[in-house]
Amino acid sequence: MATSASVSNLFKPAPQTRARPLAIARWLELVALLVVGIVVVGGITRLTESGLSITEWNVVSGILPPLNEAAWQTEFAKYRLTAEFRMESGPAGMDLAAFKFIFFWEWFHRILGRVIGLAYLLPLIVFAARRAIPAGYGWRLAAMFTLILGQGALGWYMVSSGVGNTNLTDVSHFRLSAHLLTALFLLAGLVWTSRDLRLLARDPAARSAPLTAGAALVAGVLFVQLLLGAWVAGLNAGLAANDWPLMNGRLLPEVDWSQGALWTVTHDPFLLHFLHRWWAWVAVAALVWLGRAVRKTDRFASIAVHTAFGTMVLLGIATVMSGVSLWIAAAHQLVGALTVAATVWAMHSNGVARQGGVTA
Known part of the structure; x- marks a missing residue:
């Protein structure tokens, strides 16, 4: 006691x-x-x-x-x-x-x-x-x-x-x-x-900043992209293709669905590589919205978000085209973490603005 x-x-x-x-x-x-x-x-x-x-x-x-x-x-x-x-x-x-x-x-x-x-x-x-x-x-x-x-x-x-x-x-x-x-x-x-x-x-x-509905949606979109990226890394799926925007000369990869849809979506390296590539643009659209939403109230956060996701996309493409070069891929993961930090900063600023406060 x-x-x-x-x-x-x-x-x-x-x-x-x-x-x-x-x-x-x-x-x-x-x-x-x-x-x-x-x-x-x-x-x-x-x-x-x-x-x-x-x-x-x-x-x-x-x-x-x-x-x-x-x-x-x-x-x-x-x-x-x-x-x-x-x-x-x-x-x-x-x-x-x-x-x-x-x-x-x-x-x-x-x-x-x-x-x-x-x-x-x-x-x-x-x-x-x-x-x-x-x-x-x-x-x-x-x-x-x-x-x-x-x-x-x-x-x-x-x-x-x-x-x-x-x-x-x-x-x-x-x-x-x-x-x-x-x-x-x-x-x-x-x-x-x-x-x-x-x-x-x-x-x-001052009160804690609230999580707005828009910021929560952005977080959900980014979560999916990060999850796909982790699965790509875990399955060595980055090596499934080394060209871009096509995959091995094809717009859509060859996917074997014989083991069922659930297994394929969670295990097939070609499909996961494809999803990680193209869900990135959904994430970009969400982050652009967030960056613009806080542009007037927290310009630094807006610039940080745009810079982070732009760099991450370019490094992602470079990782693929280099055949998953160690240091390019490591830089991609570094900027991924920085994108999370910048996104959370902007989400916080979005919440502060919603409650009528001034960002720190």
Whole structure:
């Protein structure tokens, strides 16, 4: 009872004189940058097929990479038991140097996850102990930390789909999409909450921005595009064609519907590649509307949205035509995360304008 009481006391509303909304907003923006970074590293991990190189999840001992030759050989031996190694390493196999390369990206991805957890938890404890969290925000900040913990669990759940299955040479694209979209949802929450807190720093009477119907529709359209992109990545469907706007010289790809419509729509790499290409233009139309809707009240957000989706489309085309070049594809994922951040910023500004306020 005493422990639960002490925890609840941490999140008691701060007196107005002790609240630090601007400092909390800046902290959340820093964490948001770290989330963008891990999304990019996660993309590189997928593109280099590094995700299954570490076959165990050790929260503490996994912080350090192998430190001697024997330890490297032990990790390499574990990887050689996976279906990915047995079925995709080729006649020549993989040497230790190549294994170290893919191990690095998965290890770095996991380390960034731990850094984000600490970068969020430690300041949260300090702000809560000092009762610097404004009224109404304690639950939201606690919820985002729970999301960070859940993201780590989802990451291992995703990896386990490839490590524990003798038939899969990659992780489940459904679990990969859940892992990526949860990270982007966390990014959206960080951006939205930081914008609310900046408003509060300017005006202690400011209310949280509402989500308008139009902004919610834009979010739904963008969600579909991000989901399709995650499935394309998980199924290596970007390699289904390397020409644009046609696919292998055809406007419509050849699709095998023999396994049923549901399976085809969620598994066929040619169809998913096609849908990701052309749903992008629905997303562009929605983002143009949002950018224009906030142009007069928040010009920066409008410019950011237009710049982000324009760059993302060009990088998407370049990714296809380059045969999924590692760094072009990674840049595409980077700008995808920035598009989410810019979109959420504009959605927030749209809500502020609707309630007659001034953007931060």
